[in-house]
Amino acid sequence: MKQDLQHGVIEMAHGSGGRAMAELIDQLFLKHFDNQWLRQKQDHAVFQVPAGRLAMSTDSHVVSPLFFPGGDIGALSVHGTINDVAMSGARPLYLSAGFVIEEGFPLADLERVVRSMARASREAGVPVVTGDTKVVEKGNADGLYINTTGIGMVPDGIDMEPRNIQPGDRILINGSIGDHGIAILSQRENLTFDTDLQSDSQPLHTLVSAMLKSVPGIRCMRDPTRGGVAATLNELAQQTGLGMVLEESSLVISPAVQAVSELLGLDPLYIANEGKLLAFCPSGEVDKLLAAMRSHPMGQNASIIGEVQAENAGMVSLNTCFGGQRLVDWRYSDPLPRIC
Amino acid sequence: MKQDLQHGVIEMAHGSGGRAMAELIDQLFLKHFDNQWLRQKQDHAVFQVPAGRLAMSTDSHVVSPLFFPGGDIGALSVHGTINDVAMSGARPLYLSAGFVIEEGFPLADLERVVRSMARASREAGVPVVTGDTKVVEKGNADGLYINTTGIGMVPDGIDMEPRNIQPGDRILINGSIGDHGIAILSQRENLTFDTDLQSDSQPLHTLVSAMLKSVPGIRCMRDPTRGGVAATLNELAQQTGLGMVLEESSLVISPAVQAVSELLGLDPLYIANEGKLLAFCPSGEVDKLLAAMRSHPMGQNASIIGEVQAENAGMVSLNTCFGGQRLVDWRYSDPLPRIC
Numbered sequence: 001m002k003q004d005l006q007h008g009v010i011e012m013a014h015g016s017g018g019r020a021m022a023e024l025i026d027q028l029f030l031k032h033f034d035n036q037w038l039r040q041k042q043d044h045a046v047f048q049v050p051a052g053r054l055a056m057s058t059d060s061h062v063v064s065p066l067f068f069p070g071g072d073i074g075a076l077s078v079h080g081t082i083n084d085v086a087m088s089g090a091r092p093l094y095l096s097a098g099f100v101i102e103e104g105f106p107l108a109d110l111e112r113v114v115r116s117m118a119r120a121s122r123e124a125g126v127p128v129v130t131g132d133t134k135v136v137e138k139g140n141a142d143g144l145y146i147n148t149t150g151i152g153m154v155p156d157g158i159d160m161e162p163r164n165i166q167p168g169d170r171i172l173i174n175g176s177i178g179d180h181g182i183a184i185l186s187q188r189e190n191l192t193f194d195t196d197l198q199s200d201s202q203p204l205h206t207l208v209s210a211m212l213k214s215v216p217g218i219r220c221m222r223d224p225t226r227g228g229v230a231a232t233l234n235e236l237a238q239q240t241g242l243g244m245v246l247e248e249s250s251l252v253i254s255p256a257v258q259a260v261s262e263l264l265g266l267d268p269l270y271i272a273n274e275g276k277l278l279a280f281c282p283s284g285e286v287d288k289l290l291a292a293m294r295s296h297p298m299g300q301n302a303s304i305i306g307e308v309q310a311e312n313a314g315m316v317s318l319n320t321c322f323g324g325q326r327l328v329d330w331r332y333s334d335p336l337p338r339i340c
Numbered sequence: 341m342k343q344d345l346q347h348g349v350i351e352m353a354h355g356s357g358g359r360a361m362a363e364l365i366d367q368l369f370l371k372h373f374d375n376q377w378l379r380q381k382q383d384h385a386v387f388q389v390p391a392g393r394l395a396m397s398t399d400s401h402v403v404s405p406l407f408f409p410g411g412d413i414g415a416l417s418v419h420g421t422i423n424d425v426a427m428s429g430a431r432p433l434y435l436s437a438g439f440v441i442e443e444g445f446p447l448a449d450l451e452r453v454v455r456s457m458a459r460a461s462r463e464a465g466v467p468v469v470t471g472d473t474k475v476v477e478k479g480n481a482d483g484l485y486i487n488t489t490g491i492g493m494v495p496d497g498i499d500m501e502p503r504n505i506q507p508g509d510r511i512l513i514n515g516s517i518g519d520h521g522i523a524i525l526s527q528r529e530n531l532t533f534d535t536d537l538q539s540d541s542q543p544l545h546t547l548v549s550a551m552l553k554s555v556p557g558i559r560c561m562r563d564p565t566r567g568g569v570a571a572t573l574n575e576l577a578q579q580t581g582l583g584m585v586l587e588e589s590s591l592v593i594s595p596a597v598q599a600v601s602e603l604l605g606l607d608p609l610y611i612a613n614e615g616k617l618l619a620f621c622p623s624g625e626v627d628k629l630l631a632a633m634r635s636h637p638m639g640q641n642a643s644i645i646g647e648v649q650a651e652n653a654g655m656v657s658l659n660t661c662f663g664g665q666r667l668v669d670w671r672y673s674d675p676l677p678r679i680c
Contacts, residue, residue: 001672005504011673012673012677013672013673014672015566015610015677015678016566016567016673016676016677017565017566017567017568017571017674018566018567018671018672018673018674019569019670019671019672019673020416020672020673021566022578033404040501040502041502041575041579041594042427042428042502043397043424043427043562043563044395044396044397044424044428044430045395045396045397045425046393046394046395046396046428046430046483046494047393047394047396048391048392048393048394049389049391049392049393049394050391051388051389051390051391052388052389053386053387053388053389054386054387054389054491055384055386056384056385056386056387056434056436056469056470056473056487056489056491057383057384057436057470058436058437058438058470058487059438059472060438060439060440060453060469060474060485060487061474062440062474062476082661084383084384085384087382087383087384088382088384088386090384090386091478094396095647096398096489098398098400098438098487098489099397099489100400100402100485102441118377126366127430128399129396130396130398131398132398132399132400134400134401134402134485134678135476135677136402136482136485136678137482137579137677137678139479140481140482141481141485142476142477142480142481144439145400145476145485146480147398147400147472147487147489149396149398149438149483149487149489150393151396151491154386161380161382162380162381162382177525179436223383225357225359226355226356226357226358227356227357227358228357231357231358234359235381238362239381254486257680272357287379309470311612320446330358330359331351331358331359332341332353332358332359332360333351333356333359333360334353334356334357334358335355336356337352337355337356337475337477338355338474338476338477
C-alpha cells in the first residue's frame with residue numbers, strides 16, 4: 001500500500017512493527033537514505049573495519065523549532081554526531097538514526113526532515129546504516145526527536161584527551177561564536193533582522209582532518225555546543241585543574257549575534273555553536289595550525305582566542321577590550337534550552 | 341553542589357550543558373555506569389577493535405509504563421539493543437545511551453531506571469561507554485525515552501541474512517511467546533492474576549553464541565519484538581519470497597498469557613517478546629541446534645515451531661491443533677503500542 005506522504009500524518013500504526021511501519025520505512029526512510037545496508041532490511045548493519053581504535057558518540061536531538069534559519073533537526077542530527085566523533089580525531093564512518101515521532105505529525109514534514117538528513121549525510125560521506133522508528137501518542141512528544149549515534153576510526157598516533165592539555169597551550173577556534181543559539185532564539189522570539197542570521201550547523205570532520213595533517217600533536221578538541229565556549233572551557237578547566245584566559249578582542253562575533261545578545265542581555269560566550277571547534281595547541285605549532293585552519297573553508301575566520309595557564313586553576317577568565325579582566329564563570333544552567 | 345537524588349526532580353537546567361548537567365552526570369550516571377570510558381568525561385568513547393565485521397544497531401525505547409513486571413525501561417533498553425546486535429551473530433561489545441527526560445521527572449525514578457540499566461549492562465558484560473542527556477519541557481515527553489545503540493564483532497565464518505533462508509529450513513524459537521506484551525498490557529489494564537505474569541526481557545547474546553558454536557550454519561535469526569512472531573515471519577516471508585508454515589501444537593504459551601489473550605481477544609502470535617529469538621536452521625542440523633538451545637538457561641523451552649517452504653510464497657500459515665490451516669496475515673498495525 002502506498003503511504004500518503006503529501007497529506008498523511010503519523011499514526012500509532014507507523015511505530016507498531018506491522019505493515020504500516022514497513023511501508024513507512026520503504027517509502028520514506030529507505031527512499032532518501034538508500035544504501036546497501038538499509039536495503040538489507042535487518043535490525044542491524046554489518047560492515048568491515050580495520051584493526052584500530054574506534055570512537056563512538058551519541059546525541060539525542062530535541063531542538064525546537066524543528067526548522068530554523070540555516071538548518072533543521074535532520075541536518076543538525078547528522079552534523080552534531082559527526083562533530084562529536086570527529087573531536088576524538090576520528091574519521092567518522094557510519095551513523096545510526098532513532099526517531100521518536102508524535103502521533104499526528106505530518107508525513108510531509110517528516111519527509112522534509114529526512115530529506116535534509118539524507119543530504120547532510122551524503123555531503124559528509126557518512127551514511128545512515130541502521131535505524132529505528134517509534135511513535136508516541138499525541139501530546140507525548142514535541143513533534144519529533146532524533147537520536148543519532150556515530151562511529152569512526154581514530155588514525156594511528158592521534159590522541160586527543162583533556163589530560164594532554166599543558167600550561168602555555170594556545171586555544172583556537174575556527175570562527176564566530178553564538179550563531180546557532182541566536183538563530184534558534186530569533187525564531188522563538190519572532191525577531192527579524194536585516195542581517196542574515198543563520199545557524200552555523202556544519203560537519204567539522206574534514207576541517208579536523210586538515211588540522212591533524214598539519215599538526216598531529218594537537219592536544220585536545222571540543223565542539224562548544226550547549227553552554228557555548230564558556231561551558232566547554234569551564235568543564236575542561238575543572239577536569240585538567242588548569243586556568244584558561246581568553247582575549248575578548250580575538251573573539252569573532254557577527255553583528256547580528258551581537259545585536260540580539262545585547263537586546264536580550266545574553267553573553268555570546270554562553271551561546272551554543274554547531275559548527276565550531278576549540279583546539280588546544282602547543283604554542284610552538286600554533287602558527288602552523290592557524291594557517292591550516294584558515295585555508296579550510298570552515299576555518300577562514302579562525303583565530304587564537306586564548307591560552308592555558310597553571311595559575312587560576314579550574315577557572316576561565318577574559319581579558320576585556322578595555323584592559324580589564326573578568327571571570328567567565330561556570331553557570332548552573334544555559335539560558336537557552338533545546339537548542340540541539 | 342550535590343543533586344538531591346531523593347526528593348529532587350529533573351529541571352531544564354539538567355539538559356543545558358551547564359554545571360547542573362555535569363553534576364547529574366557525575367552523581368547519577370557515572371556513579372552507576374562507572375567505567376574507564378565514562379570517567380574520561382568526553383563526548384565520545386574510544387576503544388580498540390580487531391579487524392573484522394562490525395555490527396551496529398539502534399533502538400529508541402518509549403515503553404509505557406516505565407516499570408512493569410519483570411523489568412523496566414532501563415533493563416529493556418540494554419536487552420533490546422544487545423539482542424538486535426546479537427541477531428547478526430555478533431558478540432555485543434559496547435553500548436551508547438541517549439536520554440530524553442521530561443522536566444519534573446523525579447530524580448529518584450531516574451536513579452531507579454539507571455541502576456537497573458547499569459545492572460543489566462554489567463550482567464550482560466556490555467558496558468555503556470558514552471551517553472547524552474536532553475531535557476524537554478513538562479508535557480513534551482512521557483517521563484523518559486532512552487535510545488541505546490550497540491556495536492559488536494561478527495565472528496569469522498558467520499553470515500546471517502534473510503537471503504540464506506532455504507525451503508526445508510526449520511524454524512525454532514527459544515521458548516514461550518507473548519510474555520512481554522501481555523505483562524505490559526496487564527499493567528495498563530490493571531489486570532491481576534494469580535499466576536506470575538512477567539516480561540521475558542533478557543539478553544540473548546550468550547544463547548546466540550552457544551547456538552552458533554553448535555551449528556555455525558544457522559541461516560538467519562530474528563528477535564520477534566513489536567508485532568510478535570507473526571510480524572517477524574511475515575516480513576521475512578515477503579523479503580525471501582518463501583512460505584512459512586507454523587505448527588500450533590509446538591507453540592509454547594503460558595497459561596497467564598493464554599488467559600489474558602482470550603479475555604481481550606488477542607492472538608499471542610502478534611504479541612511482542614523481548615527475550616525470544618527465531619532461528620532458521622538447515623533441517624539436517626535441527627536436532628543438534630535444538631539440543632544446544634535446550635541446554636542453555638534461556639532456551640530450556642525451545643521448540644521447532646515450523647518450516648520454510650517454496651509454496652505459498654510470501655505468506656505465513658498455521659497448522660492448527662484441530663487439523664486445519666489458517667493464514668497468519670501481516671497486519672497493518674500491532675494491537676499494543678509502546679511496548680518497547
